[in-house]
Amino acid sequence: MIKGLRTAIYPTPDLAAAKAWYAQVFGAAPYFDQPFYVGFSIGGFELGLIPDATPGMAGTQVYWGVDDVEAEVARVVALGASVHSAVQDVGEGIRTAELADPFGNVLGLIQNPHFDPKQVR
Numbered sequence: 001m002i003k004g005l006r007t008a009i010y011p012t013p014d015l016a017a018a019k020a021w022y023a024q025v026f027g028a029a030p031y032f033d034q035p036f037y038v039g040f041s042i043g044g045f046e047l048g049l050i051p052d053a054t055p056g057m058a059g060t061q062v063y064w065g066v067d068d069v070e071a072e073v074a075r076v077v078a079l080g081a082s083v084h085s086a087v088q089d090v091g092e093g094i095r096t097a098e099l100a101d102p103f104g105n106v107l108g109l110i111q112n113p114h115f116d117p118k119q120v121r
Helices: 015-026 067-077
Strands: 006-012 032-034 037-041 044-051 063-065 082-091 093-101 108-109
Touching: 015 037, 015 044, 067 082, 067 093, 067 108
Parallel strands: 006 044, 063 108
Antiparallel strands: 032 037, 037 044, 082 093, 093 108
């Protein structure tokens, strides 16, 4: 049985630069740091970086939970991201935004008052 999301993997052409940038964005050091993969533990989930890969704006989209999407957009943009899709109210009090990381990936943010961390398995 599928239990739920565990890992979001972002490709990057520069593993060292991506590792440093994501460490700043998430305020965390990687728990797994090898030349072939860097893994960060973020709120019980994993953000992975793979080297020598081509980032892109199409494909699977991952949204990382935040308490205040507008404040987090401003903070991450100040760290070097750009706005790919501005903050949107998508209904039921849920607000999302999509940022472009400096490597060409989409970093999705979601403020979801309905998310219940007790439901994570």
